[in-house]
Structures are given as structure tokens and as C-alpha cells.
Amino acid sequence: MGVLLRFRETFTRVFTSPTTELVVIILVLAFFAFSRNLVDLPLCPSAFLVDKPCPLCGTTRSVASIFNGNFLSAWSLNPIGYLVVFLLVRRVIVLCFTDYSFTRHLEGKIINTALLVFFFLFLAVRTVHLLLDHWIFVPV
Ligand SMILES: [Zn+2]
Numbered sequence: 001m002g003v004l005l006r007f008r009e010t011f012t013r014v015f016t017s018p019t020t021e022l023v024v025i026i027l028v029l030a031f032f033a034f035s036r037n038l039v040d041l042p043l044c045p046s047a048f049l050v051d052k053p054c055p056l057c058g059t060t061r062s063v064a065s066i067f068n069g070n071f072l073s074a075w076s077l078n079p080i081g082y083l084v085v086f087l088l089v090r091r092v093i094v095l096c097f098t099d100y101s102f103t104r105h106l107e108g109k110i111i112n113t114a115l116l117v118f119f120f121l122f123l124a125v126r127t128v129h130l131l132l133d134h135w136i137f138v139p140v
Contacts, residue, residue, distance in 0.1 A: 032067040
């Protein structure tokens with residue numbers, strides 16, 4: 001039993017360490033930066049089950065478009081992709097420069113509140129747009 005507890009402690013320490021977090025984020029960013037085509041998997045339950053997009057549909061494609069330099073396409077796919085990229089890059093900066101005071105400001109209350117407001121604003125606008133385009137006025 002002691003061996004299992006020690007293994008669990010090591011496992012928890014490794015998988016919750018900032019280094020692991022940094023490696024995972026960099027791998028995700030590298031995937032989006034270097035892959036030309038996304039895997040064609042239905043990631044969204046709404047799109048898969050009822051064949052209608054949800055407000056977060058297009059976020060993955062939006063992030064991929066940002067990394068491929070197609071900024072307008074990314075915006076039209078889903079503006080929330082810009083928030084995702086900002087959050088990932090911000091986290092990498094914070095994890096890399098832990099000793100610098102500007103990282104405290106980067107993850108400060110004002111910026112986090114602004115990001116949350118932007119997220120819900122984009123989500124609300126996109127929800128209304130999708131409701132009008134796909135759920136209420138079904139295209140013929
Ligand atoms: Zn969706």
C-alpha cells in the first residue's frame with residue numbers, strides 16, 4: 001500500500017508541475033503551428049448529434065487559422081479562438097518568467113475580468129447569430 005501511495009504522490013507531483021503544464025501547452029501550440037490540416041473529427045456533440053453548430057463550434061479551426069496567419073478567417077470561424085490563443089500564450093509567458101513582476105499583472109484580476117467579459121460577450125453575440133441562422137430560420 002505504501003508503494004501505491006508513493007507512486008500516487010510522484011504521479012501527482014509530475015502531472016501537476018509547472019514544467020509539465022508548460023510542455024503540454026507548447027505541444028498544443030506546436031501542433032497548431034505546424035499542422036496544415038486538422039484531424040476531421042466531430043469534436044462538438046451538438047454538431048455530431050443534431051447537425052447544428054453550437055456557439056463554441058469553430059474555435060479549434062479558428063486557433064489553427066490564427067497559427068497559419070489567416071486572421072480574418074479565424075475571426076469569422078469563431079472570435080473565441082483569439083481568446084484561446086491569448087490564454088495559452090499568456091500562460092507560457094507566466095510559466096517561463098515566474099520571477100518577473102509583469103507576470104503578476106498578466107494574470108491579474110483586471111485582465112482576467114476583461115477576458116471573462118469578452119468571452120461571454122462573444123458567446124452571447126455568437127449564440128444570437130447561430131440561433132437566427134441555424135435554429136430559428138433554418139436555411140432551405
Ligand atoms: Zn460546437
